[in-house]
Amino acid sequence: MRCLKCRGAAAVEVRRHRAAYCAPHFLEFFEAQVHRAITTQRMFRPGERILVAVSGGKDSLALWEILLRRGDDATGLHVDLGIADYSQESRARTEEFARARGARLIVADLRAEYGMDIGTLAEASNRAPCSACGLSKRYLFNKLARDGDFTVVATGHNLDDEAAVLLGNLLHWNVDQLARQAPVLEQTHPHLVRRVKPLYRTAERESAAYALLRGIDYVVEECPHSRGARSLLHKDVLNRLEAASAGAKQAFYWGFLDRLAPVLRAGGPPALRPCGQCGQPTTAEVCAFCRMTARAAARLSARASSLP
Amino acid sequence: MKIRLHHPRRDLEIPGRRRVSGILVELGLDPEAHLVIRGDALLTSDSEVGDEDEIEIRPVISGGTTDEAPCAV
Numbered sequence: 471m472r473c474l475k476c477r478g479a480a481a482v483e484v485r486r487h488r489a490a491y492c493a494p495h496f497l498e499f500f501e502a503q504v505h506r507a508i509t510t511q512r513m514f515r516p517g518e519r520i521l522v523a524v525s526g527g528k529d530s531l532a533l534w535e536i537l538l539r540r541g542d543d544a545t546g547l548h549v550d551l552g553i554a555d556y557s558q559e560s561r562a563r564t565e566e567f568a569r570a571r572g573a574r575l576i577v578a579d580l581r582a583e584y585g586m587d588i589g590t591l592a593e594a595s596n597r598a599p600c601s602a603c604g605l606s607k608r609y610l611f612n613k614l615a616r617d618g619d620f621t622v623v624a625t626g627h628n629l630d631d632e633a634a635v636l637l638g639n640l641l642h643w644n645v646d647q648l649a650r651q652a653p654v655l656e657q658t659h660p661h662l663v664r665r666v667k668p669l670y671r672t673a674e675r676e677s678a679a680y681a682l683l684r685g686i687d688y689v690v691e692e693c694p695h696s697r698g699a700r701s702l703l704h705k706d707v708l709n710r711l712e713a714a715s716a717g718a719k720q721a722f723y724w725g726f727l728d729r730l731a732p733v734l735r736a737g738g739p740p741a742l743r744p745c746g747q748c749g750q751p752t753t754a755e756v757c758a759f760c761r762m763t764a765r766a767a768a769r770l771s772a773r774a775s776s777l778p
Numbered sequence: 779m780k781i782r783l784h785h786p787r788r789d790l791e792i793p794g795r796r797r798v799s800g801i802l803v804e805l806g807l808d809p810e811a812h813l814v815i816r817g818d819a820l821l822t823s824d825s826e827v828g829d830e831d832e833i834e835i836r837p838v839i840s841g842g843t844t845d846e847a848p849c850a851v
Contacts, residue, residue: 471822481820490822527840630839678813678838679820690836692785705839709810 482679485716493683500680503671504536511653513666514622520544521620521663523611524567524575526560528681528688529626531567533669535684537624538571545620546575549610551603552587553694560689567686576618578610584763586770589695594766599695602762609759613750615663627667630674633723634704649734652727658739659751673719674705779827781805782834799823802835811839 471480473492480490484499491499507513514520522537524530524546537544548564551557561577568575581587586594592602611623632651639648655665669677681688696702711718744750745757752758781790781801792804798814798821814821815834827833 471824480822483822493820528838529840673810674840675810675813675838678836682813682815682820682836690784691787692837692840696840702839706808706811709808709839712810713808 481683482676484673484676486673486712486720488716496679497683500532500672500676501536501539504533504668505540507653507668507671508666511666513624513654513668514542514664517543518622519618519620521547521576521611521615521618521623523607523623523625524548524564525626526563526567526689527626528686529628529631529669529674529677531564531626531686531688532677532681532684533624533626534567534573535571535681535686536668538573544573544624545618546573547611547614547623548575548577549607550577550579550581551606552579552581553589556689556691556693557587559691563687563689576614578614580606586766590770591763591766592695594769595762596765597762600699600701603695605759605762609750609757611665612661612663613748616661620663623663623665625665625667626669626677628669628672628674628677629719629723630705630708631701632667632670633708633719634701636723636726637704637708638700645734646740648730649737650739652731652735656739659742661744661749662742662751670723779829780832782832784835784837793829795826795828797823798825798827801827801833805835807835812837 471483471490472478473480473495474489475495476492478492481493482496483490520537520542522530522534522544524534526548534544534546546564546568548561550561565575565577567573580591584591588599588603588606591606592599595602611625615623636648636651639651653667653670657664708719708722740753742751742753745752745760746755747760748757750757750759779792781792783790799809801814802809802812809823813836814825815836816827816831821827821833
């Protein structure tokens with residue numbers, strides 16, 4: 471297989487583009503896709519203070535690497551979820567990445583801030599671990615971005631992530647969530663920080679190839695809580711479609727963005743107001759995060775008081 | 779050839795020379811969901827792997843947390 475650009479030996483095949491690239495030209499291709507996402511979607515302006523959500527995995531570290539290479543003002547935010555060895559390794563890789571590049575990193579420790587790790591929080595609040603994790607991260611990203619005067623939060627969600635979420639939302643006809651799915655989630659309330667997904671044009675396999683070719687030491691092992699997660703099933707289904715028809719995932723998600731998302735968004739964003747307890751934006755009186763942590767704390771307290 | 783796999787991490791050996799695409803089929807692994815690595819180099823599906831080579835087949839799919847809500851609603 472030959473590189474589309476230089477006819478040298480290819481290192482990475484991009485079947486959805488009917489192309490293959492050598493290592494230097496693949497890096498160029500991937501970075502160009504991210505630049506294009508940022509500029510065409512007007513994700514942020516030069517000089518804006520960006521908070522990059524960094525887990526220690528391939529996508530978020532690849533994103534941070536590209537933003538730093540572009541000269542963007544990109545500070546990392548890592549949430550330590552307290553998942554035994556997995557969180558220790560994730561935090562260590564993230565801290566080492568920041569140290570090696572002289573990049574600013576904020577670490578938020580769920581146990582230190584809220585007194586429980588994500589497994590305990592999920593179990594005590596009767597939520598699936600991935601649901602509790604997603605809610606906690608969204609909450610902390612927004613809160614810490616506001617606390618630090620960042621104007622935008624960037625996350626490493628890629629084409630596969632977005633296509634899998636789209637499939638899940640369609641299977642259950644989650645129309646409200648379909649209306650909110652986009653590469654840019656605008657600031658629709660003074661307390662809500664804009665969120666952007668600069669990797670939405672690139673596939674998960676391409677993020678991994680980019681990280682590997684850039685020598686980024688990311689966490690390869692999977693979060694122990696994600697085993698059996700529904701999103702993995704959706705990704706597997708989409709990858710089977712992709713194997714049979716290259717470009718299926720891209721056509722599915724980009725087609726949604728072009729044709730259906732504008733129709734669904736015509737009704738305008740949901741009305742938000744400050745949470746009565748923490749002040750974060752919510753559609754309810756008390757936000758879902760405050761309700762979840764209160765429920766977990768009450769259950770843990772009841773258990774502790776029933777002990778002999 | 780020696781092959782390192784993940785999830786769970788393990789090593790195995792298979793004899794003979796093969797193409798990357800054939801190895802993935804033989805092991806029942808989705809090419810969209812894996813990278814094949816020899817040393818520091820990535821291998822494409824048509825690359826040949828020799829009997830004496832050591833390769834790593836690295837999964838690229840991560841899952842779990844989704845991102846469907848714009849705020850803590």
